[in-house]
Amino acid sequence: MPTQTIASPTREAPSSTSRAVEFLRRRKFMIFVIIGLTAGLVLWATGQTTALAVTAYLVLGIVIVVTAIDMVRDLMRGHWGLDILAVIAMIATLAVQEYVAGLIIALMLTGGEALEDLAARRASRELDQLMSRAPAFAQRIHPSTGEVESITIDEVQVGDELLVRSSEILPADGELLSEHATIDESSVTGEPIPVSYGAGDHVLSGTVNGTASFTMRAQKMAADSNYASIVRLVERAVESHAPMVRLADRYAVPFTVVALLIAGFAWFLSGDPVRFAEVLVVATPCPLLIAAPVAFMGGMSSAARLNVIIKDGGVLEMLARVRSAAFDKTGTLTQGKADVVDIHPASRSSSETLQLAAAAEQYSVHVFADPIVAAARAQQLELPDVTNADEVATNGVLAHLAGGAVVRVGKPAFIEEATVSIDRPELRAGETAVYVSVGDELAGTIILSDPIRPHAAGTISRLRGAGVAEIVMVTGDVVPTAESVAQTVGIQTVHAETTPQTKVEIVQAIRPRPVLMVGDGINDAPVLAAADIGIAMAGRGATVASESAAAVITSNDIARVADVAYVSRRTVHIALQSIWMGIIISVGLMLVAAFGYLPAVAGALLQEVVDLVAIVSALRALRAHKGAERDRAPRHEPAQADAAAA
Template identity: 85%
Template sequence: MPAQTVTPDTGQSPRATSPTVELLRSRKLMIFVMLGLTAGVVLWLTGLTTALAVTAYLVLSVVIVITASGMVRDLMHGHWGLDVLAVIAMIATLAVHEYVAGLIIALMLTGGEALEDLAARRASRELDQLLTRAPAFAGRIHPVTGEVERVAIEEVAVGDALLVRSSEILPVDGLLLSDHATIDESSVTGEPIPASCRAGDPVLSGTVNGTTSFTMRAQKVAADSNYASIVRLVEEAVESRAPMVRLADRYALPFTAVSLLIAGLAWFLSGDPVRFAEVLVVATPCPLLIAAPVAFMGGMSSAAKLNVIIKDGGVLEVLARVRSAAFDKTGTLTQGKADVVDLHPASRTASETLRLAAAAEQYSVHVFADPIVAAARTHQLELPEVTHADEVATNGVLASLVGGAVVRVGKPAFIEEVTGPIARPALQAGETAVYVAVGDELAGVIILSDPIRPNAADTVTRLREAGVTEIAMVTGDVTSTAESVAHAVGIQTAHAETTPRTKVEIVQAMRPRPVLMVGDGINDAPVLAAADVGIAMAGRGATAASESAAAVITSNDIARVADVAYVSRRTVQIALQSIWMGIVISVGLMLVAAFGYLPAVVGALLQEIVDLVAIVCALRALRAHKGARRDRVTGHEPPAG
């Protein structure tokens, strides 16, 4: 597959470029300012005013130029940030020779930006990791010699015969040449039951060979195949998302206006320009710049304690405002695996039917084999010894037992070959029947189903209680199964038999916004990227969904969706409390400075204390996960505090 680049949503203002470059730049600038402040304090204490001035002008000029350049780019995009006030304050301190105060402001500004970048980049991954799952090579069969040669995936041409070994990912779209094959399509279609294919059937790239080796003929090159189209969908979805705006920047314009008004009046009424600088020193928005990223880092840590990895701090803010949600079915609302749910005995007892079926299924690679064997072991059944077993393509298993008995396990038509017509039990949506015969008699019928996750219905209820008004299911499964599962978990709207592209269209059309999408598998990667917030269920192993989602649940528990929604709301609440506390204290200090009772250096040091108080307040988000656990136990959101 040709190399492709998937650019993730950074969650930052338009000035953000490479995440790594931005983070390194912010850290280096903070260290540079820290060294400058240290040197400035030493020079100030030793009375070397000229050297202090030179140091301050050098350090502050660098900070002002870098900050102002980013500020201008933001303003050109229509984005007004708190950096404007900080730049004016630093220029004012230079103008009135309050050098140490200016250096303190620069340190708080650069330290806040470095902390914000760290919060935003924590646990993030580039979406182009989606490509790591795609095979880099294919086994091409030479048309003359018949030898299998290993070639780069880009070299596969339409019409090439390919060998796909057991458990390998199909490299391109094509047609099956072998008589039969079992293809695991769960990562692409979301359907947990492998598809039984016969010669001439189409097969898709990205799916997995679930049986012995088979041959296929390429119908498309890698770039045009199913997997590549999914990657392109992810790219399109990511590019369509708007960038986030920093939480504190929403208060930038009014706070800047109030600060400049107070500073201007203080200068005008006193006639002393130093008064202007003294007001702006305590008006610098350091608490606003620091409170939100610290709270978001705390929220991300809380989420991690709940086995949810948040890739970007801004995700918490969007998740806190979610008003619509969409769920995939297989592997999300359901466990994504078949289980034995019922036994209908015929000529043999239920236990005997299960015991005989498990003995034969030990030698099968079919998806139903493992749950049948597991059910027999759960009931501590002793399996009879098998002398010979054959898997009959697309039909079932034929096994000979010690003593001469012959057991058939599989489809009804396979059983009717020896028993004649048999009664077929009525099945609920999502259920499948496996028939068992001994000799020419029907022994019984085993019913399997993909069970709903235990906490699925409770999760839907908790999201509704949290203000999510529209909840839907989007799945590639058949309508009857989809509607049955949706009804069981309390979802009224079910979109069945969807493709990756129609899933994207459905989620993009959902209202009100923002929209949350929860899913797993490659087929969910585009819709997870297209949603305002995508959460991947990765408890059964990392998939492409993990790379496209904004958050990943690493445990196999869907209740974590409601848990992280609570953590997000609590985190934003704490961030806002910290921001408003910083605003109130800053305005109070500005009024004190306006009357001349707060020298610039003292004001800058007091601002440090305000920063410390804001950080301590914001760190309460580290305990947000405890509230989520209480909410999960009681079914009600705990009071704020």
Template identity: 80%
Template sequence: MDGTTASGGVSAFLRRRGLMLAVIAGLVAGIVFWLTDQTTALAVTAYLVLGVVILTTAVGMVRDLLAGRWGLDVLAVIAMIATLAVGEYIAGLIIALMLTGGEALEDLAARRATRELDRLLSRAPSFAGRVDPESGEVESIALDEVAVGDTLLVRSSEILPVDGVLLSESATIDESSVTGEPIPTHFTEGDPLLSGTVNGTASFRMRATKAAADSNYASIVALVREAVDSRAPMVRLADRYAVGFTAVALLIAVLAWILSGDPVRFAEVLVVATPCPLLIAAPVAFMGGMSSAAKLNVIIKDGGVLEVLGRIRSAAFDKTGTLTEGRADVVDILPGARSEDEVLALAAAAEQYSVHVFAQPILDAAHARGLTLPEVTAADEVATNGVRATLADGTEVRVGKPSFIEEAVGPFDRPELEGGAAAVHVSVGKEHAGVLLLSDPLRPKAGETVRRLREAGVENVALVTGDVRSTAEAVAASVGITTVHAETTPQTKVEIVGGLQPRPVLMVGDGINDAPVLAAADVGIAMAGRGATVASESASAVITSNDIRRVADVAVVSRRTVSIALQSIWVGIIISVGLMLVASFGYLPAVVGALLQEVVDLVAIVFALRALGAHRGLARAKG
């Protein structure tokens, strides 16, 4: 949201508040004139105040009509004109207060509903401590002054200002606000760090790898700003009720006038027909639903996403980084000259000295088995090939590519690999010790997510991936997906998802390579994980935790939100129609009807605010 938009929103708010205060002053004066029987003063006050409100409302109404939208304000304008025509000045002033005050109530409810979103904005870091490369002194600088390559000092409990790499030996960081992982994470020198996360108890140094505007947290803040500023299409759905609601209200009012022969009856009916409940209920419910999603680490960019998600009938998933973890893991060990445990222990001993992406998974696998690693006296990493280590007894261990191992042991048979798998060979001395097979593990809750989507009404679930068919089919079978599209390109993904039936279609991907198909789907959700994909402009929503269950959770939240919005709209309609029928028989004076309509407004708001709890009953992210 730029400064112009922000200032425009503030100006509009001030104008609305000023108009509401003017109406309050007019109503108070009108009541005084009414009690003191100053009829002329009352009429002049009513005409002045209502004239301004009618004119202001009519301008916006005409603007909507020119844009092809029939607004619900039409009834309010007719009702105010009718009260002036029949001399029900106090009732007219109450309608004006209801109309202008309703906007203020909507603002208040929306601020309450967006509290969870605003929390992200308020947490955005504003400064950084830069370390002078010559003197070593730390100076506080504005966030936008941080340049790539700067050395920064992050003190205890401070928010990391930009993305970077850890320079200190270690650090413990709370990533819960970004990834949803509740347990603080331990990092060692060279590990990548995300902006927006919170340092633990010890200060550390880091090197900036991105400017503030390009960092992870800035991307999240940008998404939140879009979410807060969006106007949900459900509001337009409420506007579409205006035609029918207006027709019914005018019909009842005209019949009451004709049958009674009293024009006052026309005004009394329209006083309780004012459509504030419809105007307020939908946007408040949708902002509440967006807040509920934010509590589950899902940032929704536009309220309209909730409406579409509530009707999803097909879903497509990418594989790598979506249904799978997007990282390597040891899935099998093929022993050669040594046993499985010996192969793993030898590999882990050497990989301690490697920065390769396969090093940590191998170490994790050895630790999981409780293996004791042989002592290494020397080690060096051979770029693009592997690691060469010397054990305490002088034996050389090699871990890496087949060609690197063959330099020490000569030619050997290489295992056939299924799609998506990778082989790490291990030698000890002149022997080929064995092979570690690594693959991308399935997310633990992927199958549960697919099942819950089907239970929520999704009829067609497909896997759309660029990986080879054998791997894709194995993953799909593991999570209960029967429709598989493998070895696809970005273009064919778009074509496949575009042809899925029934509509609407949800696409879930990693938000980088899947950007075109995320944009092509009716709703695109990006799995952000550690923040690599948060900046994707193509996704409709971003899951900032590593929990794939959030896909099903946000679908449930959307359905609940749409249901609450519709319930709130219909509650307002039913109560208003009931009051109109009572008024048509002359049992509801205009002033009383106007006061009762304020109660209807409050009832609609309370109903709509239930969307703040749309996430209740869903498990919090565990990482």
């Protein structure tokens, strides 16, 4: 099924529609087979052999042709189809005149496909609900008359003043105009407690207003909003079927060979071709075809409940095998909500240093820019005019003031390009130094404190306990800050003052593989894409990093990294367990049939039971998120407490 992209969050997701159409098609096909089987049973019971044969050849002929066409298409895409056993079994039943058994196999095949679709739809319910919650309408306040008009979400423009009424979904990202608002963000960030906002605060689309109406100004069009980005990620995730096929493919050829060998030996030793058909009747591999897709969809659904959007089901399989992990620092291990806590003046006073830094940082998207500007505004400092400013990736901002002065704000190495060597202050855990220069002089140093996330240490501990042998920090921040944070959360290997390119090189060199990379921010996009598995922390809105990552955490809880790793291991375990259970039962039934103790009709009926057992077993993956919550065991709490205290 090809991947599709929605144009806006108002339209129904194509993935949901295509699955529904496929389910209806398969259900109609299954009803046709049921009618044929019912007619066959009546004809068999009344002894009308000729009519039974005609019915069987008609129904089985159509099923064989349709299945063979689908099988050829799979082979052309490079996938070995397990349906070949079902086709051979149906042909064999026609050859030995076991017509009723053949019709039961046809029902098992078509019914199994319909049950697979139904189970997958059940497993992906949380993903579909997330997409269906996308806002459809907005209430725009006319700028001249003040009248409120209802418009579609696609009509919202940047700058529009919108009215959000009680319990309505916020239609777009924007700025709160009212003095106060209480918003439920659980659907986006995972935080269960409603959040209070004041005038001027940024609010996210897809969140739900409380009981009091408020006004806001749209800052993004609906298609570019936070919730629309999440919907696109979810849609891509639901459309992904490749990993499910791959997992089944591993067992397709061996299972096919074993089944044909047992059936061939049964025919050879008994001299009865009916034995060949009886063995293949119970060899039809519906458990293999059903168990993997249902388990993986259940695992993706469990991850969605934990506010983790997995774009590709293959990520679950890869995450289950991850052996190394790399973490960014700012906004990942730390909260990314820094505050200015101190200023060390040099050639300029503290207030002048803050003025110069804030003037330049107005043009930066770095996480430390906003707190520096906010600190200057809190002191009511008048910022000098800037004629030109350039952000030098991973280094800082270079700004030209109206009077001709050149200001640099950023890392020490960036400042030392224009000045002499500078002294670096002593920093505590979670603190970062931002250096400011004017011309060839160091103006001063601004100290910011970016608190470590509460569950950072516990997450590292849980990953180690799950078998992740190598955990490193890869950050563009300075060495003292990086090492203090790493020591607090329990990471021994630190790569500091890196560039986007060196981050990629470091992650590619990490052993053992596969390697997980967790990051946040625009500069993390290349390394997230280069890692075997990239997870983006995007709790306050999607970034370039979100588009590059294989999975996105939409809440601000870093513990979700360990949670989704647990869900992946549990999902793969359930999928393999269900597959092997189906294989063992099928092989056992084949051996019984090989010795002539299992008639074709009875074997076909037993195989239906095996299918149902495989589906029920695979659906256990829907509860994997509950196990992840239990995995946050008390044994991890001391580490978390130590990190929070530090």
